Amino acid sequence: MRADEGERKELYNYQQKDIDAIFAKLEGKPDNYHLLYQLPTGGGKTVIFSEIARRYLQDYKRKVLVLTHRIELSKQTSQMLTGFGVKNTIIDSGVKELPYDNDFDCYVAMVETLNNRLKDKKFKMDYIGLVIVDEAHYNSFRKLFAYFKNSLILGVTATPLSSNIELPMHETYDDLIVGEPIRALIDKGYLSEAVMYGYDVELTSLKIGINGDYTVGSSDELYSRLAMQDLLLQSYLQRSSGKKTLIFNNGINTSLYVYETFRAAGLPVKHLDNRTPEMERRKILSWFRKTPDAILTSVSILTTGFDEPTVETIILNRATRSLTLYFQMIGRGSRRLPEKKTFEVIDLGNNARRFGLWSDPIDWHYIFKNPEQFLENIRTDAEIESQYTYTMPDELREKFSKTADISFDMEEEFRLMAEQKQKPKMVIEKSIRQHAFMCIENTESIPEARKLARELDGDIEFRVKEYAKLLSKTTKNYREWLIEDYKNRLSTLIGRIFYKYQEDGEDGIIELKKL
Structure with missing residues (x-):
């Protein structure tokens, strides 16, 4: 030929x-x-x-x-x-x-x-x-x-x-x-800048296979869960709604779940994997090129040999220990166009914390000569988890602009409760109260306050994980129950104190905080 x-x-x-x-x-x-x-x-x-x-x-x-x-x-x-x-x-x-x-x-x-x-x-x-x-x-x-x-x-x-x-x-x-290097290609206008968003995902259930990367089975089990599908959908709606998006998954089952989740939400989505017949694959890729807000969820098929400059968002709906795969996936969105100087990367696998940002400098000579040492020094999921600190995104912080201080030092509060011979659960009570007041101070109705509370999921999960660490011995099921219980109690507390706040104003709030 x-x-x-x-x-x-x-x-x-x-x-x-x-x-x-x-x-x-x-x-x-x-x-x-x-x-x-x-x-x-x-x-x-x-x-x-x-x-x-x-x-x-x-x-x-x-x-x-x-x-x-x-x-x-x-x-x-x-x-x-x-x-x-x-x-x-x-x-x-x-x-x-x-x-x-x-x-x-x-x-x-x-x-x-x-x-x-x-x-x-x-x-x-x-x-x-x-x-x-x-x-x-x-x-x-x-x-x-x-x-x-x-x-x-x-x-x-x-x-x-x-x-x-x-x-x-x-x-x-x-x-x-x-x-x-990538940074120089961006600065000189040859590649688009990656705007990266990370979410804290607990990966301790993932297993590493003989090839050194996470197994498909353990990835499917984690990323097919309802909570992960909801995180994926909400992160897309928040960061990428209406943009041409590529979603990378580790397993076919996960990708099919993604397809059904996005389709049920009324979004323009198609699924592609290495079993897709050639004719259908061509039709899907043609549709993807021609559709401005197209979403394509895929497995092991678009990391190489695929070039679509109009891609605006890359979603890593998987974790990987492969540096090559990390760069390949993000690279699918890096093509520069006159009207495209940036693209979004939504990381749902702690990958940027494992390898660094996509545009960070890398010593390729060292990696070439010392691959064993490089691979041995890749951060483990336990290390990543222990060093994670939640920072409220700027756009969310603006929604709590009437609250001067949104911080909560779980370790310090735990120590104070111990000194006062209070039960550890009082720390959680105090955290829930603070979140409730934050929501009430910045809204005008109970439904609005509860809606705002749902945007605190990242902060809530971080606080609960910090609390669980301080308890030393907790099971995964118990931590998940704590998170769910926290959200339910927050919603209930918002309803209970809202009218008191409206009636007493700031003085009422001060009084309630002493309860």
């Missing part, structure tokens, strides 16, 4: 600089030299290696092979190469033979297909001078390298961290070139 159309892209200054650095590194190197190049998602890796292929053919007069792991990437790559004037063909399952004297300068091949052809000796490719490996952090490419011992190999990736800890990338590649 040959691409017959393509578009030549103009190279940005940083892209040209990196291309020059790559050729300077390759100059004079022996055959079988392996070089790795890192550039963030959205930085234009395909553009860069298409220009590298063109320039290599021109300067070295030897053929080029580009390896990909998905058919969509093969088609996109072939089209881009054509745009750069590189005469290429795709080696897919339909290509059974490749004559030695064929007419192409460059080949784009799926890993498994090419491996089968070379293993069966259907192809002979000893004339290849440069092998370019797209998404090089995947380990499926390694088995092909034995066939190209007389070729230079250039791996390209956004995250130079192997998908298999047993096969670190520094054992495969001799050197690493690091491209422009």
Whole structure:
């Protein structure tokens, strides 16, 4: 299959600089030299290696092979190469033979297909001078390298961290070139700025599988719960209502629950996973592109090879311990448009607290050389949980503008109650009273006050978790019961004291606080 159309892209200054650095590194190197190049998602890796292929053919007069792991990437790559004037063909399952004297300068091949052809000796490719490996952090490419011992190999990736800890990338590649960082690409106007919102999610029920990431089963169990579905829907309505949104999940069951939850809310949503038939998948993606407020919930399908610049919100409805996946998911929203300088990221998996913000600086050279140490130092969920401090969002704080002090030091209040020989539950009573007064002071009716109380869920859950820690031994079920009981009692207390407040004004409030 040959691409017959393509578009030549103009190279940005940083892209040209990196291309020059790559050729300077390759100059004079022996055959079988392996070089790795890192550039963030959205930085234009395909553009860069298409220009590298063109320039290599021109300067070295030897053929080029580009390896990909998905058919969509093969088609996109072939089209881009054509745009750069590189005469290429795709080696897919339909290509059974490749004559030695064929007419192409460059080949784009799926890993498994090419491996089968070379293993069966259907192809002979000893004339290849440069092998370019797209998404090089995947380990499926390694088995092909034995066939190209007389070729230079250039791996390209956004995250130079192997998908298999047993096969670190520094054992495969001799050197690493690091491209422009995310922060610089944002500041120079090449990528959109991520506005990130995090929610405290208790992940202690998640299990880690043999691949080092959370298992699908434990993720499905957690994220399919009604409370998590409600958190997802409310965070979308609060942060992203009416915006084109991608939701990433860890399990198909979770994604289907998301689909039903959003559909029941009357929102324009569709579900996509790796079992979706090709024709239906195309229709869904076409719908997503054309629909301004479309919501697409997905599993393991849109992290690579998918480019839709109009995406305005990314929702991480999952936790991951994979740095690569973290960057891939957020990167789907980072494409810059004239009218799109920012995009939202809603994090429901404590991922930013595990890895840092998407645009934070990262020492890729350290990670490349010391992957074991990096992975060992990833913060555990227990550490994240213990260090979490709730901060009321500014827009919510404005709704409590008539309340001067909304803080509540659970540890200090617990200590005071102990000194006064009061029961620990009195701390919770005091917290509920403070929340009740906050709601009443800032509204004019009981329904309004109770509605405002429902927006305190984050603060309530944080306070209850802090209280539970001070009790030392509590079960998860007990903590969940405490949260639910707190909300019920808050609603009841609002009704009980509202009329007293309206009748006595500020003096009444002072008196009630002494009760």
